[in-house]
Amino acid sequence: MTDAAAIADESSSAVPSLDDAEYRAAVLDVLGLLASGELASFARLAEDAPHAPDLVDRLTISRMAAGELAHIDALESYVSSLGGDLPALMERYRDVLSDFDARTVPRDWWERLIKTYIGYSLVLDFQREVAGHLDPATRAVVDEVLADSGHGDYVVGALGPVIAAEPQIGARLALWGRRIVGEGLGVASQVLAQHPDLVKLAGQALAGGPGAMLNRLSGEHARRMGRLGLTA
């Protein structure tokens, strides 16, 4: 049996159990990844907020930030119930997005909106892929944590009319979006390479491995750019 077939066989077996020590360790790892993503989203949205053009937008985005953080409480109490320590689990993913952030400094409010829309939607999609084949108890916690914050709708509402009215701005933002997703997919593939347990947990062998996952992430990205009237 090839390695891929072995993984596929494992993925297609019965619902995984938290009594299985190996599965449990992989679950704790993925919960650490999720919490790191939520903390990064909190920091990103909180940093965006003071740049908002008016107070209503600033409040809206600040509230989205606080909402992301609330998810961490749910993760922490679930991790504790499994005997884990959330901050220790988060350490493994600590600086995952530092390079991404350093290489994608937005020059204005629109680029900032696109960066958060594209970049953090990608983080969310990636997390959904990795968390796609969990036991029901873990799944229930994860589904709540990965719920839509409404940021995408906000960006489409705020930027869509600007892009429709000003094709030059649209062209610039399309380019910027391509840069964001390129850097983002780079991070995603790096995380997969460094954390083979995540790949195994996601059962990606069934669907073509990490490459196929990255293709699906690109597809979702194209759909999001389309919502703004932009080509990915």
Added chain:
Amino acid sequence: MTDAAAIADESSSAVPSLDDAEYRAAVLDVLGLLASGELASFARLAEDAPHAPDLVDRLTISRMAAGELAHIDALESYVSSLGGDLPALMERYRDVLSDFDARTVPRDWWERLIKTYIGYSLVLDFQREVAGHLDPATRAVVDEVLADSGHGDYVVGALGPVIAAEPQIGARLALWGRRIVGEGLGVASQVLAQHPDLVKLAGQALAGGPGAMLNRLSGEHARRMGRLGLTA
């Protein structure tokens, strides 16, 4: 009767009523001030968090940030019940702390802790002074909003031992604390000068006017520096 006596007379009269249009307008103004303070504290703590030396501290401070923001929801629903619009009320206090922030850029994590401890405790004390003589319904909302976030205890716990062990660091931070409080009292006196309705609402004439209030703020500051083993 002098102006001061007239104000004192008004302050000592019966409990103010929200049916009084002038009082109600002053209350709405003070609620805008409070919400601006909470939003500024949220932004300050959220900006501090990623600089924290470890993940546990980063999470602790991020949670304090989210807690400040939750207060804004309480303010907004109360303001709505009074027929006001919170973002519009916040506009009046929009850039109050911009100069303060530009003039007090911390050079390291300790200076950052001191800035937030001293600066935002001063904002809180100022808000408590201004909101000291409100009707009971407003008071109930305000008391909850101005509750202690625990940041002071956190800073004393984190910095106290460092200062006790390293007098040179203590000396530098004492100087820094003096600069922060100097800039902060400058902002407070500017806000009082630009918003005479706040002074009137606070009933400060009874206790010696704005100058006396600033003295009380300095006293609270000295007590806080003392908790760190520093002289104000």
